[in-house]
Amino acid sequence: MNAAQESSTTIARAALSRLFEPSDAVGLALVAAAGPRDALRIATGGLKAAGDIKEEIQELLAPGEGRGNLLDRALERWAPRRPDLAPERDLATLARFGGRLLTPEAEDWPGALEDLQLAAPVCLWVRGSVDVPPLQRMVALVGSRDSTNYGASVTAEMASGLAMKGFTVLSGGAYGIDAQAHRAALGTSGTAQPPTIAVMACGVDRYYPAGNEELLRTIARDGLVMSEVPPGSSPTRWRFLARNRLIAALGAVTVVVEARWRSGALNTAHHAAGLGRPVGAVPGSVYSANSAGCHRLLRGGSAICVTDASEVAELAGPLGTHPETDVCVPSSDHDGLAxxxxxxxxxxxxxxxxxxxxxxxxxxxxxxxxxxxxxxxxxxxxxxxxxxxxxxxxxx
Amino acid sequence: MNAAQESSTTIARAALSRLFEPSDAVGLALVAAAGPRDALRIATGGLKAAGDIKEEIQELLAPGEGRGNLLDRALERWAPRRPDLAPERDLATLARFGGRLLTPEAEDWPGALEDLQLAAPVCLWVRGSVDVPPLQRMVALVGSRDSTNYGASVTAEMASGLAMKGFTVLSGGAYGIDAQAHRAALGTSGTAQPPTIAVMACGVDRYYPAGNEELLRTIARDGLVMSEVPPGSSPTRWRFLARNRLIAALGAVTVVVEARWRSGALNTAHHAAGLGRPVGAVPGSVYSANSAGCHRLLRGGSAICVTDASEVAELAGPLGTHPETDVCVPSSDHDGLAxxxxxxxxxxxxxxxxxxxxxxxxxxxxxxxxxxxxxxxxxxxxxxxxxxxxxxxxxx
Missing domain, CATH: 1.10.10.10 (Winged helix-like DNA-binding domain superfamily/Winged helix DNA-binding domain)
Structure with a gap:
């Protein structure tokens, strides 16, 4: 690929990320089948999809079903957004913020995202200058916005301990557990570079929520702020849900520090488990509603109990390794005696x-x-x- | 078996329970091979073990190894205790306390103990009048002696909830979690009959520890106090360890409410897991040393997270059933929407x-x-x- 092709590929991906909502299955299958540049031309009506492209999309999404109207319905869905496309302007906006666009074609693309297969993002809009560390060096700490003092202090200790061990702490930039995780990682002088990454549900030009503006500004300076939606995009429910899969895919481990019985953090944990990534859950008082979601994960067997940074690091070790099952022995001076x-x-x-x-x-x-x-x-x-x-x- | 034989079998088992320490493998194999009456005669030197008995013991304990001196060494081990044998006196002592001896030959023998196979006790010395409920109606709650307020209140709620659901609460009669479990079960007017059972490491004529005398007296009256060692026996380390296997075998579930990183309660949990019985562990603060043992069990995968009586009851359900693995879904008004x-x-x-x-x-x-x-x-x-x-x- 020459420089002009590379540039047009990048521009095409930037445009597609505005045309498609995150995880738009037909859109992503179209990119897989036709490549980003032709996909954009097809998606915007400038090129008619050949029969084999339609078939490949059909095969990728619903193998063996043989009904070929998936793309036609998608084209109808994308049509209203065509007039809004201005990828060069978006890329210029990003550049003004000192950011860059990561694409699967470039060397700095986080390979871990490929585990999402067809649900991998079209591109990543990134603010900050450092590279995204490899999977093995990233741990996601997530949890409720309405965290307790207990959750806040466990998060702070865990994030700080992980940063000291050289792990980059991933989270979602929200209030509560997320903010605590980012803050503690930023405040730790360790070997982790960057100390923390915020994966957002809105464009990286926006600081959302407003109360975290100062924090997100610091993360953009000392770490990375990233999103799969282009500048100017607002954080919608769907984008929050879809964003969770990116956090889950980018981290070697996802730890839920505090979550209610029903909480978005469990959605992230579910994505991580689906990707075969280990999930940790922090135990807490059975009387705390904010730990009920963690206990639910533990009880369901989809998470492993973690109580400190070392236990999290152990999970992050060789991928998929589980802590050794303990042999429970009683204590004291008769230990080891026959x-x-x-x-x-x-x-x-x-x-x-x-x-x-x-x-x-x-x-x-x-x-x-x-x-x-x-x-x-x-x-x-x-x-x-x-x-x-x-x-x-x-x-x- | 006629009444005289039955009586002599009972007397033989009473004697053997004083001659053998709990879990004396050779002794238990001798009983399995020769029956309790001949086993007593052999163990006390009144009868020489035939070759086939020796072979069967060898086969039960170390199949294929072919060194037949196991029984001879055991005979030497048992010899010093021969002069102390007075089973009729022991049985009379038990009767004075309103107790009875349970033996595998009788109908009221708890069948669950047979899961211990060769480690099943020779007999059970029982104080109290009600029958031992079937496995499915018994749950063991165990934990540290130095419990916290948190552990005490979780134990009380769990025991009381289980008693209300008709479960008999098993424990070890010790201070801390054990005492709290017995007390709460006794204080609950439910359908559980008996509300609680204390399985002791010492003879049932003794109230140990002394500070629990009043409690144990009440358990003997309204529930059951039982032990595999005869009246007068003191609680030794070995008997505590061996006793734990009885608690684990008698309960459909064993729940560790609070335990330090190294704690005897983990030994009970280990026995239960070895028997294929579900083990529950109650989560707590990561800052509480008294929950570290529970978190260790959870992390090691040998226990399931339980936060209340209903979750424990669920584990006790059809044996070996595990709670359904949750699909983690986020909350609120977009639930169920495409x-x-x-x-x-x-x-x-x-x-x-x-x-x-x-x-x-x-x-x-x-x-x-x-x-x-x-x-x-x-x-x-x-x-x-x-x-x-x-x-x-x-x-x-």
């Missing part, structure tokens, strides 16, 4: 000395076993030999 | 009316789709038709 030695330890008096005979009776062990066991317990510093027999060694 | 209708709903202004043309552009939908979608949204009470077009219906 059954007979535990019996013997139980039989040893704490203060007085006991004879071998007495120990055999109390422990229910034979004399040889008592003698052998006492030697082992003495070595372990648990039994004390005295003139009148044996007793428990005092705890050190 | 993508196109969400797009359209997003496009509808809150206060002003919008034309079909405008809606098509904003939503990125064709005119036919907008018309059809508006009809659906109007039906759903989400869109309002006016003289100048359409707007969002006010929330009811």
């Amino acid at each position: 059954v007979q030695d535990i019996l013997l330890l139980d039989a040893l008096p704490l203060r007085m000395y006991s004879s071998i005979d007495k120990l055999a009776t109390v422990a229910g062990l034979g004399f040889r076993d008592v003698l052998a066991g006492l030697a082992r317990l003495e070595l372990a510093g648990l039994a004390l030999r005295g003139p009148e027999g044996w007793r428990r060694a005092p705890k050190s | 993508v196109q209708d969400i797009l359209l709903l997003d496009a509808l202004p809150l206060r002003m009316y919008s034309s079909i043309d405008k809606l098509a552009t904003v939503a990125g939908l064709g005119f036919r789709d907008v018309l059809a979608g508006l009809a659906r949204l109007e039906l759903a009470g989400l869109a309002l038709r006016g003289p100048e077009g359409w707007r969002r219906a006010p929330k009811s």
Whole structure:
């Protein structure tokens, strides 16, 4: 691809991202079948789709069904937006904000998005100068807007701990858990570069919500603010839902810190699980409605319990690795002892000395076993030999 | 079996329970191979074990290894306790306390214990008059002795909720979570009969720990206090560990309400998981050391997150049933809407009316789709038709 082609491809993708809503299946199939430049010409009526393009779209979206009107209905859907297309103007707007457009054709395209397959975005509008880190270095922290003090402090500790370990903290730029995650990552002088990325449901020229303007401005300067919708786009419900899939795809792990029983954060978790990415959920009080969504995820088996940054980092490790299943062992000074030695330890008096005979009776062990066991317990510093027999060694 | 044989079997088991420590594998294999009466005669030197008995023990414990000295070493181990055997006296002591001995030969033997296979107890010393309920009606609530206020109140609500649903609450009679579980079950006037059962590590004639004397007395009166060790036995470490397997085997579910990272309650959970019984763990603050053990179980995948009595009851349902995996959906008024209708709903202004043309552009939908979608949204009470077009219906 020469420079002119590259440029026209970029412009085509910029235009398509305004024409299509996020996750427009027919639109994305059209791009897959015809390439972005012809897709734009077809979508805007400048080129009639050949039969094989229609067939390929049909095959991509509904294999074997054989009804070929998917594209025609989509063309009707896209028609009202044609007059609004001005991709060069949009790209100029982005450049004014010091941003750039990421496209699948370029080397800096986050490969992790390809896991979304046909639902991968047409392009990404990005504000900020650093590169998007690879999947293995990104963790998404998400949660409710109406977070509690508990949620806020867990988020802050987790984000800060992750940033110190070199992870970029992804979130959605919203109030509550999102804002706390971004803030804590920005405030941590670690090795993570960028410390944080906000994936927005609106255009990157807008600071939404207004109360986070200062925060988003800082993220655009020190990290990255990105969106699949072009400048000027407002954050709609659909774009919020679709945006969640990008957060889920970009992070090696998605952690839900605090969420109500029904919460958009669970939607992000669901996307992550669907992509085979590990999902973490932070436990909390059973009396907190703000933890009910996390407990729901844990109970349903779609999330793993995480309580700190290290446990999250462990999930982010080699992809898909789960923490080792614990063997639950009880604690304290009989750890690692064989059954007979535990019996013997139980039989040893704490203060007085006991004879071998007495120990055999109390422990229910034979004399040889008592003698052998006492030697082992003495070595372990648990039994004390005295003139009148044996007793428990005092705890050190 | 006639009455005399039955009585001598009972007496033999009573004696064996003093001769053997809980889970004495060779002893239990001897009983399995020779029956309780001959097992007692062999164990006390009154009968020489025939070759086939020795072989069967060997086969039960270490199949294919072919070294036949297991029984000889066990005989040496049991010898020191022979002089202490007085099963009739023990049974008389139990009768004085209004108790009885449960044995595998009798109809009232809890069948759930057979899941322990070779580790099933020789007999159960029981105080109290009611029958042991079937597995499906029993739930174990266990946890740390040093419980927090949080743990205490979750335990109380859970135990009380379970008792109201007709479940018998099993626990270990210790301080903390155990005591709270017993107390709440006793205080609930439900259909559970008995409301609670304490499975002890010491003889049922002893009230241990002393601070729970009043509570254990009440349990013995209104519920059941049981143990596999005979009257007079003291609670040793080994007996505590072995006792945990009985709690795990008797309950359809074992719930760990609060436990430190290393806690005996995890040992009970481990036994339950080993038996294929569902294990529940109650989540709590990540800052509470008393919830660290529960989070460890959740993280390791050996427990399911439970937050109230209903979720525990669900686990106790048909054995081994797991709660359905949730599909995580976001909340509110776009629930159940198709993508196109969400797009359209997003496009509808809150206060002003919008034309079909405008809606098509904003939503990125064709005119036919907008018309059809508006009809659906109007039906759903989400869109309002006016003289100048359409707007969002006010929330009811």
